[in-house]
Amino acid sequence: MSQPLRLGIAGLGTVGVGVVKIIQQQADLLTMRTGRPVTISAISARSRGKDRGVDLSAYAWEDDPVALAKRDDVDVYVELMGGSNGPAKASTLAALDAGKDVVTANKALLALHGQMLAEKAEAAGRVIRYEAAVAGGIPVIKALTEGLAGNKIARVMGVMNGTCNYILTRMEATGQGYNALFDEANKLGYLEADPNLDVGGIDAGHKLSLLSSIAFGTQVDFDGVELEGIQRITLEDIRAAADMGYRVKLLGVAQMTERGLEQRMSPCLVPADSPLGQLEGGTNMVVIEGDSVGQIVLRGAGAGEGPTASAVMGDICDVARGFRYPVFGQPASTLAQAPRAQSATPAPYYLRMSLRDKPGALAKVASVLGEAGVSIHRMRQYDHVDDIAPVLLVTHETTRADLDTALEGIANTDAVTGAPVALRIETV
Amino acid sequence: MSQPLRLGIAGLGTVGVGVVKIIQQQADLLTMRTGRPVTISAISARSRGKDRGVDLSAYAWEDDPVALAKRDDVDVYVELMGGSNGPAKASTLAALDAGKDVVTANKALLALHGQMLAEKAEAAGRVIRYEAAVAGGIPVIKALTEGLAGNKIARVMGVMNGTCNYILTRMEATGQGYNALFDEANKLGYLEADPNLDVGGIDAGHKLSLLSSIAFGTQVDFDGVELEGIQRITLEDIRAAADMGYRVKLLGVAQMTERGLEQRMSPCLVPADSPLGQLEGGTNMVVIEGDSVGQIVLRGAGAGEGPTASAVMGDICDVARGFRYPVFGQPASTLAQAPRAQSATPAPYYLRMSLRDKPGALAKVASVLGEAGVSIHRMRQYDHVDDIAPVLLVTHETTRADLDTALEGIANTDAVTGAPVALRIETV
Numbered sequence: 001m002s003q004p005l006r007l008g009i010a011g012l013g014t015v016g017v018g019v020v021k022i023i024q025q026q027a028d029l030l031t032m033r034t035g036r037p038v039t040i041s042a043i044s045a046r047s048r049g050k051d052r053g054v055d056l057s058a059y060a061w062e063d064d065p066v067a068l069a070k071r072d073d074v075d076v077y078v079e080l081m082g083g084s085n086g087p088a089k090a091s092t093l094a095a096l097d098a099g100k101d102v103v104t105a106n107k108a109l110l111a112l113h114g115q116m117l118a119e120k121a122e123a124a125g126r127v128i129r130y131e132a133a134v135a136g137g138i139p140v141i142k143a144l145t146e147g148l149a150g151n152k153i154a155r156v157m158g159v160m161n162g163t164c165n166y167i168l169t170r171m172e173a174t175g176q177g178y179n180a181l182f183d184e185a186n187k188l189g190y191l192e193a194d195p196n197l198d199v200g201g202i203d204a205g206h207k208l209s210l211l212s213s214i215a216f217g218t219q220v221d222f223d224g225v226e227l228e229g230i231q232r233i234t235l236e237d238i239r240a241a242a243d244m245g246y247r248v249k250l251l252g253v254a255q256m257t258e259r260g261l262e263q264r265m266s267p268c269l270v271p272a273d274s275p276l277g278q279l280e281g282g283t284n285m286v287v288i289e290g291d292s293v294g295q296i297v298l299r300g301a302g303a304g305e306g307p308t309a310s311a312v313m314g315d316i317c318d319v320a321r322g323f324r325y326p327v328f329g330q331p332a333s334t335l336a337q338a339p340r341a342q343s344a345t346p347a348p349y350y351l352r353m354s355l356r357d358k359p360g361a362l363a364k365v366a367s368v369l370g371e372a373g374v375s376i377h378r379m380r381q382y383d384h385v386d387d388i389a390p391v392l393l394v395t396h397e398t399t400r401a402d403l404d405t406a407l408e409g410i411a412n413t414d415a416v417t418g419a420p421v422a423l424r425i426e427t428v
Numbered sequence: 429m430s431q432p433l434r435l436g437i438a439g440l441g442t443v444g445v446g447v448v449k450i451i452q453q454q455a456d457l458l459t460m461r462t463g464r465p466v467t468i469s470a471i472s473a474r475s476r477g478k479d480r481g482v483d484l485s486a487y488a489w490e491d492d493p494v495a496l497a498k499r500d501d502v503d504v505y506v507e508l509m510g511g512s513n514g515p516a517k518a519s520t521l522a523a524l525d526a527g528k529d530v531v532t533a534n535k536a537l538l539a540l541h542g543q544m545l546a547e548k549a550e551a552a553g554r555v556i557r558y559e560a561a562v563a564g565g566i567p568v569i570k571a572l573t574e575g576l577a578g579n580k581i582a583r584v585m586g587v588m589n590g591t592c593n594y595i596l597t598r599m600e601a602t603g604q605g606y607n608a609l610f611d612e613a614n615k616l617g618y619l620e621a622d623p624n625l626d627v628g629g630i631d632a633g634h635k636l637s638l639l640s641s642i643a644f645g646t647q648v649d650f651d652g653v654e655l656e657g658i659q660r661i662t663l664e665d666i667r668a669a670a671d672m673g674y675r676v677k678l679l680g681v682a683q684m685t686e687r688g689l690e691q692r693m694s695p696c697l698v699p700a701d702s703p704l705g706q707l708e709g710g711t712n713m714v715v716i717e718g719d720s721v722g723q724i725v726l727r728g729a730g731a732g733e734g735p736t737a738s739a740v741m742g743d744i745c746d747v748a749r750g751f752r753y754p755v756f757g758q759p760a761s762t763l764a765q766a767p768r769a770q771s772a773t774p775a776p777y778y779l780r781m782s783l784r785d786k787p788g789a790l791a792k793v794a795s796v797l798g799e800a801g802v803s804i805h806r807m808r809q810y811d812h813v814d815d816i817a818p819v820l821l822v823t824h825e826t827t828r829a830d831l832d833t834a835l836e837g838i839a840n841t842d843a844v845t846g847a848p849v850a851l852r853i854e855t856v
Contacts, residue, residue: 022578022720032645032758033577131575137721139575146574146751147559147567149461150450150741217460275727278706292450293565293738299703299725310721313578323574323751330460 002036005320006073008100010065010091011080012045015105015132017052018309019078019316024054030313034320041073069095076101076319078312084108092128096120103315105132105308111206114213114220115335118327128327129315134207135160135284137307138300139314144214144288145329151290153215155255157428161204162282162302163190164230164250168267169280172238172247178231190282200229201250205265208252211286212263213328213335216256220328221263221338228266237421240352240392241269244378247277251426260341269350269425275299276428287428346397347427348377353410353420357387361415365391368413372406374398388417394425430464433748434501436528438493438519439508440473443533443560445480446737447506447744452482458741462748469501497523504529504747506740512536520556524548531743533560533736539634542641542648543763546755556755557743562635563588563712565735566728567742572642572716573757579718581643583683585856589632590710590730591618592658592678596695597708600666600675606659618710628657629678633693636680639714640691641756641763644684648756649691649766656694665849668780668820669697672806675705679854688769697778697853703727704856715856774825775855776805781838781848785815789843793819796841800834802826816845822853 007023009016023030023038030038042060044067062068069077069091077095079102081088088109095102102121104110110117110130121128131141135158144153159165167181174181182199185191190198197203209222230250241248246269254263270276275297279285284302289295301307328335355361362381369376378394395403407420435451437444451458451466458466470488472495490496497505497519505523507530509516516537523530530549532538538545538558549556559569563586572581587593595609602609610627613619618626625631637650658678669676674697682691698704703725707713712730717723729735756763783789790809797804806822823831835848 018720026578026580029580029645030578032762035753035759138724139571142570142575143567146746146749147570147742148738149745150454150458150738152454152457217457273706275703275706278701278703290738292446292734292741294729294732294735296566297725297727299727301722304722306720307722310576310578310718313720314575317577318574321574321751321753323749325463325749331463334460 004037004039006039006041006075007078007316008042008068008071008074009040009078009080010044010068011082012043012052013080014305015308015312016045016080017054018305019080019312020054020056022309022313030317034317036320038316038320042068042071044068065091066094069100070098074100076103076316078316079104079106080312082106082108084112089113092117093120096124096126099124099126101126101319102128103312103319104128104130105312106130107133107203107206107210111209111220111222114210114327115332118332121327122332127319127324129318131315132308132311134210135286136300136302136304137310138284138286138298139311140286140298141214142314143296143298144211148288148290148293148296151292153288153290155253155289156211156215156286157251157253157426158284158286159249159276159279160207160252160284160286160302161198161250162284163198164204165279166190166282168230168233168238168248168250171235172242175235177235178233199231201227201265204250204252208254208263208265212254212261215254216261217330217335218261218338219335221340224261224338224340225263225265230267233267236390237352237423241350242272244392244394245272246270246350246425247272248423249276249279251276253426255345257341257345259343260339262341262344264344267423269423270428274428344400346399348397348425349395349403350423350425351393351395351420353391353416354418355381355389355391355416356414357384357389358415362391364413364415365410368409369406372409373402374406432465432467433744434467434469434503435506435744436470436496436499436502437468437506437508438472438496439510440471440480441508442733443736443740444473444508445482446733447508447740448482448484450737450741458745462745464748466744466748470496470499472496493519494522497528498526502528504531504744506744507532507534508740510534510536512540517541520545521548524552524554527552527554529554529747530556531740531747532556532558533740534558535561535631535634535638539637539648539650542638542755543760546760549755550760555747555752557746558638559743560736560739562638563714564728564730564732565738566712566714566726567739568714568726569642570742571724571726572639576716576718576721576724579720581716581718583681583717584639584643584714585679585681585704585854586712586714587677587704587707588635588680588712588714588730589626589678590712591626592632593707594618594710596658596661596666596676596678599663600670603663605663606661627659629655629693632678632680636682636691636693640682640689643682644689645758645763646689646766647763649768652689652766652768653691653693658695661695664818665780665851669778670700672820672822673700674698674778674853675700676851677704677707679704681854683773685769685773687771688767690769690772692772695851697851698856702856772828774827776825776853777823777831778851778853779821779823779848781819781844782846783809783817783819783844784842785812785817786843790819792841792843793838796837797834800837801830802834
């Protein structure tokens with residue numbers, strides 16, 4: 001029997017408790033699979049006395065995660081506190097300094113400090129593993145870094161925030177508006193302490209930036225992610241999209257093009273009958289496109305105690321088995337600065353506008369679109385209500401620049417009231 | 429720079445050529461990702477002169493794969509010839525004897541000789557990797573063995589033969605019968621030299637037996653797979669299933685129950701709106717259910733040069749990175765003999781029968797079902813044609829034994845003509 005792999009676990013929220021439970025309940029299985037016992041030496045959390053439903057009496061306690069990270073009886077520091085700075089960052093750095101490997105579920109920490117941490121870890125000969133940081137229980141980082149290592153990756157897409165997908169799919173299912181479902185999600189405890197992390201797309205953007213880095217061999221560039229949340233999505237848009245065969249998803253897309261690296265996290269329309277379109281509730285999905293493998297689709301629970309703990313355990317088992325490789329799949333020193341694309345790949349767009357009941361109003365809209373070089377693929381005008389007629393358009397493929405010219409032109413006519421809504425239709 | 433990883437590749441069919449192409453075209457990427465060059469020392473195939481569209485002049489040639497497997501300048505023997513015996517087996521054994529690691533796409537070899545090969549490899553301290561043997565480009569063995577290593581697996585399901593799924597989905601789409609689409613698949617080159625490997629479910633059964641072993645820590649037991657092909661599936665069944673909200677799939681299910689290990693590869697009904705139900709054409713899908721992770725769904729191309737070569741390369745990259753673990757995820761010596769279940773988990777069933785146009789015929793059928801303890805969930809009787817009325821039934825959950833009693837009883841009445849068709853409805 002080999003030496004045990006000894007963990008120090010910081011953070012005993014849902015995920016931390018889930019990890020402790022697996023280690024306690026599946027000890028034999030883990031030993032069989034990794035060839036050595038996986039044990040916990042010490043733990044750290046905010047409140048020592050709190051009853052978490054697991055027996056923690058066998059583990060040493062540290063009030064300070066930095067002290068935990070440095071302990072001699074810890075081989076792997078498991079950081080499950082979250083937060084891009086403060087104790088999470090300080091303790092991760094301390095762990096690397098002390099020659100420990102790190103397993104973390106912290107997307108924000110890596111999205112904002114990934115390059116620095118990777119350089120530090122690799123200089124020290126340590127690994128940082130973070131499967132749980134992206135798409136919960138889905139082993140997507142493993143698939144991308146290892147299983148598809150023979151592929152040049154063309155595009156990575158995904159629905160990676162379960163809360164947003166819950167709100168969007170419930171809007172369609174119940175006919176309730178965004179605000180009502182935001183409140184419902186809040187009551188159910190689905191929202192982060194700062195809800196903007198979820199509905200603003202930031203959390204999902206963090207995840208996308210990590211996948212981008214692995215896929216394209218570029219330094220994590222969260223600031224390069226074009227971010228748009230779901231707050232502006234109305235029931236009207238969801239219904240109109242459904243009417244035209246689409247669903248609205250908060251979709252992340254990272255793609256390397258001749259114009260550079262595009263990273264977008266924004267509400268998009270996808271075909272209702274595509275795997276992404278059919279994704280309901282809190283489930284996550286990641287789509288990876290490689291030059292050899294074609295399209296791979298991975299689907300599973302994006303959050304929750306069990307799924308996230310499963311991902312953390314996958315990383316721990318890899319470390320126990322002695323798997324070691326650079327944090328982003330190739331040495332941090334070889335990661336190129338992400339070449340941000342100045343414009344998005346052309347796509348069809350969905351437009352919704354409120355047409356005034358005036359002769360020639362629709363002609364004006366059509367003519368402004370035509371002048372901007374945006375051609376119309378499909379159009380529907382609905383009945384006037386209070387002298388306003390909803391008009392839905394699906395354009396042919398167009399650049400965002402041409403579309404913006406058209407949108408500005410349309411807003412400057414007296415044909416519509418309010419600003420038109422424009423959503424990208426992503427080809428999946 | 430570390431030492432190169434030197435390959436000997438046996439078999440230059442579609443997959444072998446695909447692997448050579450990736451190694452030639454992505455050399456820099458592979459070196460960056462694995463930390464060392466991946467090179468080819470020597471190759472072997474049936475015909476040396478054949479133009480395969482790749483430049484093979486830099487590699488030594490061996491007529492005999494056994495000689496290739498033993499070469500001093502080969503670190504990893506890549507077996508891409510196929511076949512459960514003959515040269516594939518002999519050369520794999522020779523490679524292990526000579527202290528080489530093995531990467532293979534050969535599902536038959538491992539399904540029939542997996543335990544022996546695993547014991548041999550582990551005694552010699554070598555690895556055998558076989559991602560390409562199951563579900564083409566989908567990194568499912570990696571997901572199961574590594575990513576989900578913290579889970580007790582409850583069930584693994586999958587559509588793992590693209591040819592069968594092609595035939596079944598084309599039957600529904602075109603309204604052509606099984607024979608016509610078998611011929612079409614044959615013309616397109618989708619069928620194995622022995623088509624029964626595909627349509628008889630044997631190929632998919634091989635794959636299922638490998639997933640079972642990893643999932644449940646049991647010795648590969650292909651003989652324990654309950655096999656049924658798609659040859660008996662009629663257009664009527666496909667249409668009737670669609671009518672009732674289902675699709676017919678050649679579905680593999682491996683599940684550990686109190687009664688033992690169930691392994692089935694058979695045509696089943698699955699809900700038309702489930703991920704499995706929506707799978708079209710040659711695409712594969714594997715569903716894994718773990719106690720922590722819940723349900724994970726993986727989807728991708730199940731065959732073809734690029735996808736299969738991608739899987740082979742994933743394994744090669746792992747070996748290059750120094751990842752080493754037992755062939756079936758835990759030491760071969762610890763794998764339990766598969767405890768075959770004597771009966772399948774109860775399930776609802778779909779029944780189709782041809783009712784005679786006689787008073788009381790339906791009552792007889794219903795009463796035989798009732799006596800056997802099989803209760804009816806839904807029933808449809810269609811118009812009589814030539815004194816025969818098609819009747820479709822969906823039962824409530826029942827044991828196969830009770831169902832078989834009922835089917836025998838029904839056949840023994842004069843209420844129906846011909847044997848009723850029964851297909852399991854799998855809960856997904």
